[in-house]
Amino acid sequence: MLQKITIPGITLFALLVIGCTDHHIEEPVNENPASFKEVAAIDLGGTAASEISAYDPSTKRLFTVNNEASALVDVLDLSSFPNITKLQPINVSALGGVANSVAISEGKLAIALEATNKQANGSVIVVNTSTLAQIKQIQVGALPDMVTFSPDGRYIVTANEGEPSADYSVDPEGSVSIIDIQDNYAVKTLTFGGFASSYTQLAANGFRIYGPEASFAQDVEPEYVAISSDSKKAFVTLQENNGIAEIDLVNxxxxxxxxxxxKDFNILSNAVDPSDKDNKVELGQWPVKSFFLPDAISYFSVNGAGYLITANEGDAREYAAFDEQARVSTLKLDATVFPNAAALKLPENLGRLRVTSTMGDTDKDGDYDVLYGFGGRGFSIFNAASGQLTYESGKGLEQEVIKANIYDDDRSDDKGVEPEGVTVSVMNGKPIAFIALERVDAIAVYDLSDPASPKFLQMIKTGDAPEGILFVAADKSPNGKVMLVSSNEGDGTVKFYQAN
Structure with a gap:
């Protein structure tokens, strides 16, 4: 049930949880958001054994996507937390291909399942969290990569990425599916072809359509969904395309x-380390403009205004038939724009940095006039109503990682710390952001009370490559204390954290 919580200056109705799923509401509790410590962990296997988790307060069960060997959803009993008991998993391998995401609302578990043929339409499996009996299987678009419920529990929404085949011979349209539970799970799948006529204007502001022989609708690849507190709008990251779509769920x-x-890396406030061969960690100014390319997105409210926060991971298209990545050292740079091109192309400078080969020759004379990189190496906050940028983290997030002595210089030439997951919840009456950093195995915690000036609180170490983040409110938690959960794709662990 949708519940309104009002605190002086802050109103929250519901919160996006995990690096890929659900919404929760909680009363403020006296716990310090800068004091999270690991209190429990479980190892579910190897790589891909722990990707996304969702928690059901009614059964005190955690459901975790496990694709190590086959399409499973592991079921973990937390009723005796911090003791964890692994129950019989849900095996959905006979229903399709890989399970990509899970979400929970009012005793229903939604599982996003791609088709056995990845380019065919996928589905959402709805399961009763108590009996584990299947309630419904609903067809959605190709490659449903993320699933979530609206805060009021009425809608299930999927981001259907629609990735092409490795040889790019089949490229399904990217889409967003809206399932209306109240209307017997009726589904409406939306595609993006209607925006093709606006591409010139969109491209002028940094939107990318660039797949080989792909139409606008085919090239758009939805990644992640956040839903407004009133359950009326969805905001969907179009990661490879560098945009956010706004969707009217009701209509x-x-x-x-x-x-x-x-993001201009030639500005001091946006400084980066672009080399994994310079034998040092040093943020500097470099002539590169980088696409934000956000993965996860979350919605929160302050002073009655809605905001969006994005984890600007970056992502390149890399297929057998089409790989857009190129090292700067391999490119011919315009001598007028880059008079120091030879020095720039050294491995200890920009030479090792991966950029896109699909853009940058602005005058079409065969050399690169602009270098376009992948990812923002931080996070952004937008006004949800206007889409205007409220805050951009600049070099701040990576500086905090460096201070914590966990920066991985081997990733400097790629996308840096790669912020992938983000969720916002409320603690002590304040909206708190948890940002998963895939390449440094950590979660950065920020106070968002002033969306234009977030305050760094803590860096939490996780398992290898945290993929999903889940916040469980104190009144929903198995032991009455707020609980943070990281699902770590690299080592197959799930880790649990609680605050003082």
Whole structure:
């Protein structure tokens, strides 16, 4: 049930949880958001054995996507937390291909399942969290990569990425599916072809359509969904395209696409380390404009205004038939724009940095006039109503990682710390962001009370490559204390944290 919580200056109705699923509401409790410590952990296997988790307060069960060997959802009993008991998993391998995401609302577990043929339409499996009996299987678009419930529990929404085949011979349309539970799980799948006529304007502001012979609708690849507190709008990251789509859930229409532009690494406040061969960790200014390319997105409210926070991971298209990545050292740079091109192309400078080969020759004379990189190496906050940028973390997030002495210089030439997951919840009356950093195995914690000036609180070490983050409110938690859960794809662990 949707519940309104009002605190002076802050109103929250519901919160996006995990690096891939659910919504929760909680009363403020007196716990310090800068004091999270690991209190429990479980190892579910190897790589891909722990990707996304969702928690059901009614059964005190955690459901975790496990694709190590086959399409499973592991079921963990937390009723005696911090003791954890692994129950019989849900095996969905006979229903399709890989399980990508899970979400929970009011005793229902939604599982996003891609088809055995990845380019065919996938489905959502709805399961009773108590009996584990299947309630429904609903067809959605190709490659449902993320699933979530609206805060009021009425809608299930999937981001259907629609990735091409390795040889790019089949490229399904990217889409968003809206399932209306109240209307017997009726589904409406929305595609993006109607925005093709706006591409020139979108491209001028940093939106990318660039797949080989791909139409606008085929090239758009939805990644992640956040839903507004009133359950009326969805905000969907279009990661490879560098944009956010706004969707009217009630009427089932895509309202607009907000292109995200680029981040200028030649500005001191945006400084980066672009080399894994310079034998040091040092943030500097470099002539690169980088696409934000956000993965996860979360919705929160402050002073009655809605905001979106994005984890600007970056992602390149890399297929057998088409790989857009190129090292700067391999490119011909315009001599006028880059008079020091030879020095720039040294491995200890920009030479090792991966950039896109699909853009940058602005005058079409065969050399690169602009270098376009992948990812923002931080996070952004937008006004949800206007789409305007409220805050950009600049070099701040990576500076905190460096201070914590956990920066991985081997990833400097790629996308840095790669912020992948993000969720916002409320503690002590304040909206708190948890940002999963895939390449440094950590979660950064920020106070978002002032969305224009977030305050860093803590860096929490996780398992290898945290993929999903889940916040469980104190009144929903198995032991009455707020609980943070990281699902770590690299080592197959799930780790649990609680605050003082």
């Amino acid at each position: 089932g229409v895509i309202l607009k696409i907000n292109p995200l532009g680029t």
